[in-house]
Amino acid sequence: MAHATGYFTHKACWQHEMGAGHPECPQRLDAIEDRLLMTGLDAAIERREATAAAIADLELAHDRLHLAALRGLADNLRDDIAAGGPSRVQVDPDTSMNAHSWDAILLAAGAAIDATDAVLAGELANAFCAVRPPGHHATRRQAMGFCFVNNVAVAAKYALERHGLKRVAIVDFDVHHGNGTEDIVAGDQRILMCSFYQHPFYPECEHSTASNLVNLPVPAYTRGMAIRELVDTYWLPRLHEHKPQLLFISAGFDAHREDDMAQLGLVESDYAWMTEQLKAVADRHAQGRIVSCLEGGYSLDALARSVEAHLRVLAGV
Numbered sequence: 001m002a003h004a005t006g007y008f009t010h011k012a013c014w015q016h017e018m019g020a021g022h023p024e025c026p027q028r029l030d031a032i033e034d035r036l037l038m039t040g041l042d043a044a045i046e047r048r049e050a051t052a053a054a055i056a057d058l059e060l061a062h063d064r065l066h067l068a069a070l071r072g073l074a075d076n077l078r079d080d081i082a083a084g085g086p087s088r089v090q091v092d093p094d095t096s097m098n099a100h101s102w103d104a105i106l107l108a109a110g111a112a113i114d115a116t117d118a119v120l121a122g123e124l125a126n127a128f129c130a131v132r133p134p135g136h137h138a139t140r141r142q143a144m145g146f147c148f149v150n151n152v153a154v155a156a157k158y159a160l161e162r163h164g165l166k167r168v169a170i171v172d173f174d175v176h177h178g179n180g181t182e183d184i185v186a187g188d189q190r191i192l193m194c195s196f197y198q199h200p201f202y203p204e205c206e207h208s209t210a211s212n213l214v215n216l217p218v219p220a221y222t223r224g225m226a227i228r229e230l231v232d233t234y235w236l237p238r239l240h241e242h243k244p245q246l247l248f249i250s251a252g253f254d255a256h257r258e259d260d261m262a263q264l265g266l267v268e269s270d271y272a273w274m275t276e277q278l279k280a281v282a283d284r285h286a287q288g289r290i291v292s293c294l295e296g297g298y299s300l301d302a303l304a305r306s307v308e309a310h311l312r313v314l315a316g317v
Helices: 027-039 064-082 101-120 151-161 179-185 224-242 268-285 300-315
Strands: 005-009 045-049 089-092 095-097 126-129 168-172 191-198 213-218 247-251 290-294
Touching (some): 005 101, 027 300, 045 101, 064 089, 064 095, 064 101, 101 151, 126 300, 151 179, 168 224, 179 213, 191 224, 213 224, 247 268, 268 290
Parallel strands (some): 005 045, 005 126, 168 191, 168 247, 191 213, 247 290
Antiparallel strands (some): 089 095
């Protein structure tokens, strides 16, 4: 049985950037890399370079016209830049593309697919994808909230459709509701989605009541112990009942108490605890198979420490 934890990323994920001062910045990945080197955790993971996702695989979760529109924006932007025009195009008020964004989009989703392949092949015990742009706000037909393509939803559908799995689970512990993932998976009984998120908060949208979703909205200033109790009471029984053959994590670390994008009160030990619980579910039902993908987390130091805590549990060190 494979024991290594894979770490998937690509240099293109650094080249996508949305302007000076934007919180979803390339320095997020730098902070994680620095932390891995500083703590020696780098020696405990197996690095893999992501490959670009095929459009046909993205279409498992996204409308063809949405993908064509993104690609068209990228092509037009390159032409504009060549003609001396603007170097960036807005997709929504807080989300934009530069000349490298389309490549980064394909490689971020490709990392999740590559990790799924490697974990299901038994090459790796589990995997973490240090990628950007993130994905969980991207709906079937819309880019929003720093997200263009839904990396985790694509990989979950890929595991079902290309590998023939019967049941998978997605756990989203980002501080924001994964509305895009919900839009893609609601009603698909092969996929159980569990999440908590600050509410009321971004994004302002109707929350589905589909039976395959375990949505736990929590008020601002909720602390880690309260979250642990909710996970214990609501997530874990449903996860054990569902018996996922592969567990996906939308790993956002912006519920950390030092992250000023939101107002929840988690710390590194809470992320380690959640990862331990999810690892126990995967060990029991999924041969330990987990694919985790970076979502939010904007306080660079807190992000790096939280990813370290998450990875230490995945790697068993």
